[in-house]
Amino acid sequence: MDILTLFVVVPVITVLALVFTKDLKQARTVAMLGSIVQLGMAINLVFAYFKEKAVNDSIMVFTKDYVWFEHFNIHYIIGVDGISVAMLLLTAIVVLAGVFISWKTEDLPKEFFISLLILATGVYGFFISIDLFTMFIFFEIAVIPMYLLIGIWGSGPKEYSAMKLTLMLMGASAVLLVGILGIYFNSNADGGALTFNILEIAKVNIPFEAQKLFFPMVFVGFAVLGALFPFHTWSPDGHASAPTAVSMLHAGVLMKLGGYGVFRVAMFLLPEGAIHWNDFFLVLAAIGVVYGAFAAIRQTDLKYINAYASVSHLGLVLFALLMLNKTAWNGAIIQSLSHGFLTAMFFALIGMIYGRTHTRDINKLGGLMKILPFIGAIYVITGMAYLGLPGFSGFIAEMNIFVGGFQHPDMFHRVLTVLAVSSIVVTAVYILRLVGKIMMGPLETNNVENLPKATWYEKTGILLLLIPVIAIGVAPLWLSDMIMESIQPFIQGVIK
Amino acid sequence: MDFSSFLLMRHELILLVIILLLIVAEIFIPQHKKGSIVHLAIFLFGIHTAVGFLGMGDGVLFGGMFRTTGMIHFFKNVLNVGVFIILLQSADWLQEKIVAQHKGTEFFVLMFSSLLGMYFMISSGDFLMFYLGLELSTLPVAALAAYETSKRISSEAGVKLILSAALASGVSLFGISMLYATSGSIYFSEMAEMISVNNLTILGLILFFTGLAFKISLVPFHFWTADVYEGAPISVASYLSVISKGAAVFILMILLFTVFKPLMGIWENMIYIVALATMFIGNLFALRQQNMKRFLAFSSVAQAGFILLGIINGEQLGFATVIYFVLVYIFSNLAAFGVVQAISLQTGKENINDYEGLYRTNPKLSLVMMLALFSLAGIPPVAGFFGKFFLFTAAASKGYYLLVFLAVVNVTISLYYYLLVIRAMFLRKGENPIAFFTSKLYMRLGLVLTVLGIIVLGVYSPLYDYIFELSKGLM
Numbered sequence: 001m002d003i004l005t006l007f008v009v010v011p012v013i014t015v016l017a018l019v020f021t022k023d024l025k026q027a028r029t030v031a032m033l034g035s036i037v038q039l040g041m042a043i044n045l046v047f048a049y050f051k052e053k054a055v056n057d058s059i060m061v062f063t064k065d066y067v068w069f070e071h072f073n074i075h076y077i078i079g080v081d082g083i084s085v086a087m088l089l090l091t092a093i094v095v096l097a098g099v100f101i102s103w104k105t106e107d108l109p110k111e112f113f114i115s116l117l118i119l120a121t122g123v124y125g126f127f128i129s130i131d132l133f134t135m136f137i138f139f140e141i142a143v144i145p146m147y148l149l150i151g152i153w154g155s156g157p158k159e160y161s162a163m164k165l166t167l168m169l170m171g172a173s174a175v176l177l178v179g180i181l182g183i184y185f186n187s188n189a190d191g192g193a194l195t196f197n198i199l200e201i202a203k204v205n206i207p208f209e210a211q212k213l214f215f216p217m218v219f220v221g222f223a224v225l226g227a228l229f230p231f232h233t234w235s236p237d238g239h240a241s242a243p244t245a246v247s248m249l250h251a252g253v254l255m256k257l258g259g260y261g262v263f264r265v266a267m268f269l270l271p272e273g274a275i276h277w278n279d280f281f282l283v284l285a286a287i288g289v290v291y292g293a294f295a296a297i298r299q300t301d302l303k304y305i306n307a308y309a310s311v312s313h314l315g316l317v318l319f320a321l322l323m324l325n326k327t328a329w330n331g332a333i334i335q336s337l338s339h340g341f342l343t344a345m346f347f348a349l350i351g352m353i354y355g356r357t358h359t360r361d362i363n364k365l366g367g368l369m370k371i372l373p374f375i376g377a378i379y380v381i382t383g384m385a386y387l388g389l390p391g392f393s394g395f396i397a398e399m400n401i402f403v404g405g406f407q408h409p410d411m412f413h414r415v416l417t418v419l420a421v422s423s424i425v426v427t428a429v430y431i432l433r434l435v436g437k438i439m440m441g442p443l444e445t446n447n448v449e450n451l452p453k454a455t456w457y458e459k460t461g462i463l464l465l466l467i468p469v470i471a472i473g474v475a476p477l478w479l480s481d482m483i484m485e486s487i488q489p490f491i492q493g494v495i496k
Numbered sequence: 497m498d499f500s501s502f503l504l505m506r507h508e509l510i511l512l513v514i515i516l517l518l519i520v521a522e523i524f525i526p527q528h529k530k531g532s533i534v535h536l537a538i539f540l541f542g543i544h545t546a547v548g549f550l551g552m553g554d555g556v557l558f559g560g561m562f563r564t565t566g567m568i569h570f571f572k573n574v575l576n577v578g579v580f581i582i583l584l585q586s587a588d589w590l591q592e593k594i595v596a597q598h599k600g601t602e603f604f605v606l607m608f609s610s611l612l613g614m615y616f617m618i619s620s621g622d623f624l625m626f627y628l629g630l631e632l633s634t635l636p637v638a639a640l641a642a643y644e645t646s647k648r649i650s651s652e653a654g655v656k657l658i659l660s661a662a663l664a665s666g667v668s669l670f671g672i673s674m675l676y677a678t679s680g681s682i683y684f685s686e687m688a689e690m691i692s693v694n695n696l697t698i699l700g701l702i703l704f705f706t707g708l709a710f711k712i713s714l715v716p717f718h719f720w721t722a723d724v725y726e727g728a729p730i731s732v733a734s735y736l737s738v739i740s741k742g743a744a745v746f747i748l749m750i751l752l753f754t755v756f757k758p759l760m761g762i763w764e765n766m767i768y769i770v771a772l773a774t775m776f777i778g779n780l781f782a783l784r785q786q787n788m789k790r791f792l793a794f795s796s797v798a799q800a801g802f803i804l805l806g807i808i809n810g811e812q813l814g815f816a817t818v819i820y821f822v823l824v825y826i827f828s829n830l831a832a833f834g835v836v837q838a839i840s841l842q843t844g845k846e847n848i849n850d851y852e853g854l855y856r857t858n859p860k861l862s863l864v865m866m867l868a869l870f871s872l873a874g875i876p877p878v879a880g881f882f883g884k885f886f887l888f889t890a891a892a893s894k895g896y897y898l899l900v901f902l903a904v905v906n907v908t909i910s911l912y913y914y915l916l917v918i919r920a921m922f923l924r925k926g927e928n929p930i931a932f933f934t935s936k937l938y939m940r941l942g943l944v945l946t947v948l949g950i951i952v953l954g955v956y957s958p959l960y961d962y963i964f965e966l967s968k969g970l971m
Contacts, residue, residue, distance in 0.1 A: 069957045071816075071964050072889065133885075137876040144875055147915060151923040159923055163915060170875075170911050174904035177885070181892040181900060213897075 002064050003041075003048065004078045007088065007124040010037055011117045018117070024109040028099065031113040035096040038120075042092035049085045049482075059199060059489045060130055068134075073195050077131040082482035083333055084127045087260060090340045091127065093464055094252040095120045098245035100461035101348050105153065105243075112153055115145040116245065123253050132180050132196040132265065136173070139261075142254060143169045143225075146238070146246070154241040161241035168234040169225060176221025176261075182214035183269055201269050202493070208272050215273025218266040219281060226258025226318055227311045228281075229288035236307035244351025247303065251310050252344035256336045259317040263329065263490055267321065271493030274324070279412065282322045286416045288315030293426035297433075302350045302360040305430060306343065309386070312423055313339045319420055320401040323413060324494045326487055328404025331397050333483045338385075338393035338472060345382045345465045349375055352458055353438075356451045362434065367443035374454045376439050378462055383431040385469055388424055393472035396480075398424065504555040504564050507548060507572045508615050514540045515608050522601035530595050537604040538583050538938070545576040554969070556621060560683050563621040567966040571746050571819065572615055578739050578826045579611055584942030585834045586731030588935070589841050594643070603643065606636040607735065614743040618750075623672045623682040626747065630668070630707065633743065634661045637736060641728035653727025660710065660720045668707025674700030688755050698762055705766070711744035714804070715773040718797045722781075725793035730840060733789055734833035737796040738826045745800075745822055749807055749815060760810055767808045768899060774801030775906040782913045788836045788846050791913070792829070795872060798910055799825055802887055805903055809890040816964040817890040821883035823963075824871065827949030828880050831868035834943045835861050842933045848917055853926025858933070862921045864943050869914040871950045874907055879954035886960070 001009065014034030021027040052061045060079030068074045080088070098116065105112045122142025129135040144166070151162035180196075186206045187195050195201060224231040235255070239247045267274040292312030299305045313335065320332035352375050353368065354360050369376035385392030388399075405417035454462075472479055502509065518537055525533060548569075556563045583604075594600055613632025620626035638661065642654025676682055678697045679690040691697060710717040725733040752763055778798030785791040803825075806818035838861060839854075840846050855862040871880030884907065888900045920926075935943075953959060 070961055072886070074957075137881070140876050140881070144870070147918070148922055151919060159919060162923070163912070163919070166915065167908060167912055171905075171908040174908050175901070177888065177904055178892075178897060178901045181888060182897060184889075185892055 002062065003045065004062050004064065004080060004128045006041060007038070007128055008121055010034060010041065011121040011124065015114050015117050018110055018114050021110050024105065027109045027113050028103055031099045031117065034117065035092070035099050039092040039096050042089045045085055046089060049080065049082065073193055074133045075131050075197060076134050077197055078128045079130050080128060082486035086333070086337055086479065086482065087127045087256065088124065090256070090337050091120065091123050091253050093468065094249055094340060094344045097344060097348065097461040097464045098248050100457045101248065101351060102243070102245040103457040107153060115149050116249065119145045119149070119249060119254070123257065126257055127260070130198045132183065132198060136177065136180060139257065140173055142257065143173065146250065149246045150238060150242045153243040153246070155243070156241045158241040161237040165234040165238035168231065172221050172224035172231070175217050179214045179217030179221055182210060182217065186210045198265065198269065206270065211270040211273030212276050215266060215270040215277050218270065219262060219277070222258045222261030222266060223318055224258070226255055226262065227288065227314045228318055229284050229291060229315065232288060232311045235311055236304050239307035239310070240301060240303040244347055247347040248344040251347060252340040255310065255314055256340055259314065259321060259332060259336050262318065263321050267494055268490045274494050278322055278324065282319065282413070282416060285315050285319040285322055286420050288312065289319055289420045289423045293423040297426065297430045300362050302353070302362060305434065306346050306350065309427065309430070310339070310343055312427065316398070316401055316420065320404060323405050323408055324491070325404050325407055326484065326491055327400055327407060329487050329491055330480060330483055331400025331404055333487070334393065334400060334472065334476070334479065335397035338397045338469065341465045341469045342382055342386050342394060345378070345462060346386070348461055348465070349379050349382065352454065362438055365438040366441040369439040370443065371451050372453070374459065378466065379439060380435055381466070383435050385473070387428045387431045391473045393469045396472060396476045501555065501557060504552065504557055505562065506552060508612060510544050510547060511608055511612050511615070514544060515605055518601055518604050530598065530600055531591050533600045534587050534590050534595065538587060541580055541583055545580045548573045548576050560621045560685065561625045562619050564619055565969050567969055568619055570966055571618060574823050574826065575611065575614060575739055575743060578742070578830065579607070579735070581830050581942050581945050582731055582735055584938045584945070585830070585837050587938035589729065589731065589837065592841070599643070603640070606640050610636040611739070614739065618743055618746050620747070621684055623676070627669060627672065630665055633740065634665065634711070637732065637740065640732040641724055643729050643732065649727040650729065653724045656720050657724045664707045664710035664717065667703050671700045671703025671706070675704065684751070684755050688757065691755065691758055693759055693762070697759065701756055701759055701763065702766070708744050708748045709770070712741050712748070712800050713797050714770050714800055715777045715797065718774070718778070721797055722790045722793040726787055726789045730789065730833060730837040734830055737792065737833070738829050741796065741800065742822045742826060745803055745818060749818060752807065753810060753815060764808055764810070767804050771801050771804035771808065771899065772902060774798065774804065775903060779906050779909045782910070786847050786849065788848060791848065792832055792836070795910070796829060798906065799872065801906070802884060802903060805891040805899065806887040808896060808899070809894055812964070812967050813893060814890045815967040816960070817886040819963050819967065820960050821887050824879040824883035824953050827946050827953065828868050828871035831864055831943065831946035831950060832872065834939070834946060835865045835868070838935050838939050839930060843930050845930065848920050850930065851917065851920040852924040853929030854921040856925065857929045857931060864947055865921060866918055867947060867950050869917055873911045873914040877954065879950050882954040
C-alpha cells in the first residue's frame with residue numbers, strides 16, 4: 001500500500017473498528033488511536049516529502065495511478081505537493097484535537113466518532129486526489145456526514161441548520177459537477193483523449209468560450225464551501241448549531257476545501273476564465289471580507305461571532321487567490337492553515353466555556369480569566385493571533401495577502417485591497433471587545449466557584465493546535481518555502 | 497426439424513414451466529400445507545435466476561418476431577434478480593396475509609405471467625410481439641394491485657391501473673397502426689430502413705411513445721402512479737416501480753435508437769421537455785408526501801426523468817449508462833421498499849412520522865434505508881452516485897449542459913426530501929417509536945442482497961465496462 005492511500009485506508013479501518021465498540025470509553029479510545037496514527041503518518045509525510053522533493057522535481061510526488069472506469073478514462077490518481085502535505089497535517093491535527101474535545105459525548109458516542117471519521121476520510125481523500133472524479137467523490141463524502149453530526153448532536157435549531165447547510169453545500173457540489181463535466185468534455189481540445197486527470201488537462205488549451213462558461217460553475221461550486229458572499233449563509237447557522245468538535249473540523253478543515261479547490265481546479269484548469277471573471281468575484285470576496293467582520297461586531301452569541309469572523313477570514317483566502325500573484329497566493333495558503341488552527345482553537349474554547357457556564361451569550365459572561373485561568377489565557381492568545389499580532393501565524397498570512405494585493409498594478413485591485421485591509425481594524429474591535437468583556441470584565445456567572453478546571457484531554461487538544469500556530473508565526477520560512485515552490489506550476493497560467 | 501433453436505427462448509420456456517408447475521402444485525398440495533407453495537415458488541424461481549446466467553448465443557426466431565442478443569439476455573437476468581428480491585421480501589407477507597385467503601399460488605402465477613410478458617416485450621422483433629408483450633405484462637399487474645381485496649384502496653388501485661393502462665395501450669396501438677401505414681411493415685429491422693420523416697410518422701411516434709411513457713410513469717402520464725403505489729400491496733408497488741419501469745425503458749430505448757433513429761431530431765426535443773417536466777413535477781410533488789409509498793412513488797417518477805438524460809444521448813454511451821442506472825436503481829429502490837415492507841408488515845405503519853426514532857430501536861433497518869435513500873439521491877460512495885454521474889455524462893457529451901444543470905438542481909431538491917426520512921429516523925427521538933423487531937430469514941436475505949448491490953455495483957467498475965461492451969451489439 002502506498003504512503004498516500006493509507007490516509008484513506010486508516011480512517012476507514014478506524015470506522016470499521018468503531019462499529020464493534022460497545023460504549024463511550026471504547027469508542028473514544030479507538031477513535032483516538034486511529035487519529036494518532038493519522039497524525040504520525042502526516043508528520044512522517046512532511047519529512048518524506050522533503051526527502052523526495054530533493055531528488056524528484058515533478059509537480060506532484062508520490063503519485064500513483066490506478067485505472068477505475070476504463071471507458072470514461074476515470075482513474076484513481078493520487079499525489080501531493082507542498083500545499084497538500086501542509087493541508088494533510090492540518091487535518092490530522094484538527095481531527096485528533098476534535099476527538100479529544102469530544103471526550104465526553106454521551107449520546108450515541110460510537111455513531112458520533114464514526115461520522116467524524118467518515119468526514120475526515122473525505123477530507124484526506126480530497127487533498128490527495130489529482131483526478132477530478134475521485135476528488136469530487138471525496139468532496140461529497142466529506143460533506144454528507146455533517147447532516148447527521150449537526151442534526152443529532154447539535155444544539156439550538158439543529159434540524160434547520162443541518163438541512164440548510166447540507167442543501168447549500170450539496171447544491172454547490174451539483175453546480176460543480178456540471179463544471180467538471182464541462183472541463184472533461186473539453187479536455188480533448190488539443191486532440192488527446194478525454195480525461196479527468198488534473199495534470200493532463202492543465203496541458204490542454206481549453207477554448208476560451210468554454211472557460212468563460214465553466215469557470216463560474218467550478219469557482220462557485222468550491223467557493224460556497226469557502227463561504228463566498230452571498231452564499232455564506234449556511235455557515236453561521238451551521239456553526240452555531242454544530243457540536244464543538246464538528247465546528248472545529250468544519251471551520252478548521254472542511255471550509256479549506258473551498259479555497260484549495262479554487263486554485264487547484266478552477267484557476268489551474270481554466271486560467272483564462274479566471275482572468276475574465278476576476279473583477280466580479282473579487283468584488284464578492286471583498287464584500288465577504290468586510291461584511292463578515294462588521295457582522296461579527298453585532299453578534300452576541302460566541303459561536304456566531306466566530307462564524308462571521310470565519311466568513312471574513314476565509315473571504316480573505318478567496319480574495320488573495322483572485323489577486324493572481326504569488327505573494328498573495330502564498331498568503332492565501334498560510335491563511336488557510338492559520339485560520340484552520342485558530343478557528344478550531346476558538347471553537348474548542350467556546351465549547352469548553354459553554355460546557356461549564358451553559359451559555360454562549362456574551363452579555364451573561366464576564367471575568368472568566370479569574371475563574372478559568374487556563375481557558376482564559378489561551379482565549380486571549382488565540383484572539384491576539386486571530387487579529388494578526390506579529391509572532392503568530394495570522395500576521396504572516398495577512399501580511400502576505402495585503403502586500404500581494406497591493407503589488408497588483410491595477411488601481412481597482414489596489415482600492416479593493418485597501419478596503420479589505422480595513423477588516424483588520426474591525427477584527428481588532430470585536431476581538432478586543434470580546435476579550436475585554438468575557439475575560440477581563442466583572443464576574444457575571446453564578447456559581448462561579450464550582451466551575452471545573454480544564455481537564456487533561458481538553459488541554460491536550462488545545463496544545464495540539466497552539467503549537468503549530470506559534471511555529472508558523474515564529475519560523476514561517478520553512479512553510480513558506482514549501483508552499484512557494486508548489487505554487488509556481490499552478491499560478492503560471494493566470495499570470496500572463 | 498431442429499428444436500435446438502428454441503433454446504434461445506430458454507428464459508421464457510423455463511418460466512412457463514414454473515408457472516405450470518405451480519398450478520399443478522396448487523392442486524396437489526393439501527389445504528393446511530399451502531404455505532409451502534411460497535417456498536416452492538421462491539426455490540424454483542431462484543433456480544431459474546441462476547440458470548439464466550448460463551451463456552446464450554444471439555439469434556432470431558419466428559421469422560424475426562422474436563430475437564435475443566447478449567444485451568437482451570443480460571437484461572432478462574437483471575429483471576430476474578429484481579423479481580427474486582421482490583419475492584424474498586414479500587414471502588412473509590404472503591405467508592401471513594395471503595395464503596390464509598387461499599390466494600398464494602395465484603400471486604406467483606400472475607407475477608410470473610407479467611414477467612413473461614416483459615421477456616417477450618424486450619425480445620420483440622416486431623410491433624405485434626411488442627404489443628402482445630406489453631399487454632401480457634400489464635394485465636396481471638392490475639389483478640395484483642387489487643390483491644388485498646379486503647382493502648377498498650387496493651381495489652381502487654387495481655381499477656385505476658387497468659383503466660389507465662387500457663387507454664394508454666390503446667393510444668399506443670393507434671400510433672403503431674399509423675407507423676405501419678407509413679412504412680408498410682411492422683418488423684423493426686425493415687422499418688428502420690423504410691421510415692421517413694413526415695407528419696404521420698411523427699404523430700405515430702408520439703402516440704406510440706404514450707404507451708411506454710405510461711409504463712415508465714413519465715409526466716404527463718404519471719397520474720396513476722401515486723394512487724396505485726399507495727393502494728397496491730407493497731410487493732406489487734415495488735414490482736411496478738422497478739421491474740415494469742425497467743423493461744419499458746429498455747424497449748423504448750431500443751426502438752428510439754434503432755427504428756426511430758431517422759427521427760432523432762424530433763424525439764430529442766420531445767425527450768428534453770418530458771425529462772424536465774418529469775424531474776420537476778416528480779420532485780416537487782414528493783416534497784410534501786407523508787405516506788412512504790406515495791413518497792417513493794413520486795421519487796420513482798423523478799428517477800424516470802433522470803433516466804431520460806441517458807436516452808437523449810441516442811448512442812451506445814447513452815444505452816450503457818441507462819442500463820447501468822436501471823440496474824443500480826433496481827437495487828436501491830428495492831432496498832427502500834423492502835424496509836417499508838418489513839415495517840408495514842410488523843406494525844402496519846407507513847407514514848414518515850412513524851419512522852421517528854427508528855435508528856434507536858432498529859438500527860440495522862434504518863441503515864439499510866439510509867443507504868437506499870443515499871443511493872437514490874446519488875451520494876457517493878454508493879452505487880446511485882455512479883449511475884447518476886454517468887447519465888449526466890451521457891447527456892453532457894451531446895452538449896446538453898443546460899439540461900444537466902437543471903437535473904443537478906433537481907438532485908438537490910430530491911436530496912431535501914430524502915433527508916426528511918433520514919431526519920425522522922436518525923435526528924428525531926419520537927414519542928412512540930417502532931419497537932425493536934427482527935425480520936424473518938427471507939426478508940433479511942432480500943435486504944442483504946440489495947445492500948450488497950448498492951455498495952458493490954458502484955465501486956466495482958468491470959460491471960459497467962461489461963454493460964458497455966454488450967450494448968455495442970444493439971447499435
